[in-house]
Amino acid sequence: MAGLATDPAYYDDPYPSYERLRERGRVVRNGFVAGTVDHAVANAVLRSDQFSSSALGELPGPLQRLHARVRDEDTLSPVDPPSMLVVDPPVHTRYRRLVARAFTARKVGRMADRVESVAARLLDDLDGEPTFDLVGRYASQLPVAVIADLLGVPDDERAQVLGWGNHAAVTLDPGLTWAQYRSSSAALREMHAWFDGHLDRLRRDPGNDLLSQVLADPEAADLTRMELHGIGLLVLGAGFETTVNLIGNAVALLDAHPDQLAWLEDNPDGWANAVEEVLRVDSPVQLTVRFATQDTEVADEAVRAGEGVLVYLGGANRDPGVFSDPGTFDVRRDNAGEHVAFSAGIHFCLGASLARLEAAVALRALYERHPDLRVVGRPERRTTRVLRGFEYLPVSTLARV
């Protein structure tokens, strides 16, 4: 039961299963894995130095050997070390510091104009098309442009790199099918080869992008090839699909709550809080996992060294002890920002302020241009468990009822 994410109904609507888990306790054990939807426990586990985000070191010897056989250096994904997502301090601290310099509030603030102009251009391109797929034509196009800028990808290589990025994002999910595993490995292999050439190019001819900045940093002088690839791959894997999902989830929620949309039209300063509420009520990243590095205790429950705790971020964000009437979407909620949609502790999302900016700009621009926009037809959810969003979200700009 703690492994809810193996239930197919979870794709469509994970929230009832979180409530069943909540009824059973703050930490629910199932064999070698535990799960939590409790906001305080989630925070405690994510902030604890007695837990690690790296499973590999804790895997029994035969599993480590299997992993080494199926993944070689040229198919490493954003959830394989040396990705910063799955390494512990002090190595994590070093990688994080290098990348964090590119995500200062000032630098993100400077990207605002670019985000606004990309959103306006995308909407111009859609002029005269009363119906379109919001995900394919808008929600994915904005983060694509932003990530390509961040990685310094030349215009004519963007489509290719972002296609690989989709495969990289798929690897965030546990329990890939063999077919997904094979296609993601093939894409990752091509991508690592591209990164070699791209990094050489940026060494010769640096730009204003994050990778050029890392390469120029004296502290990064001895980073290995794979450490540099790990940074690029993670930014691509973590920063793209998550933001697409946030924008798509927001449009679906606002469509279901026209009164809230009407309020935002009259109160455009409310968009930032509305984005927090979307992050809370339909989190683009639903779960993460931590492994105890020593025998320890969470919420009076013993956890043995090496055991995993599934932290259901989407469930913790509906904890009734923190959020009143937690299933209700309310863009004016005054503690919407207390969610853990960006995680907590040392792995707190490095791109959070950028994602917030992108979503607020994208949504505001969309509804200013198309106040009558409505979801039409049959939206399709993605069949991923860690990432929650839409694969296809058909909309009409002329459809207000």
Ligand code: HEM
């Ligand atoms: C880490 C969510 C957008 C870069 C994380 C984690 C979460 C998350 C939950 C931590 C996972 C864990 O604790 O195991 C999101 C969501 C986003 C988003 C919901 C959009 C709505 C972005 C963007 C970027 C980015 C736009 C960069 C361009 C990163 C990086 C990490 C990270 C580098 C690793 C941090 C570390 O390990 O120290 N993100 N993210 N994310 N995110 Fe995001």
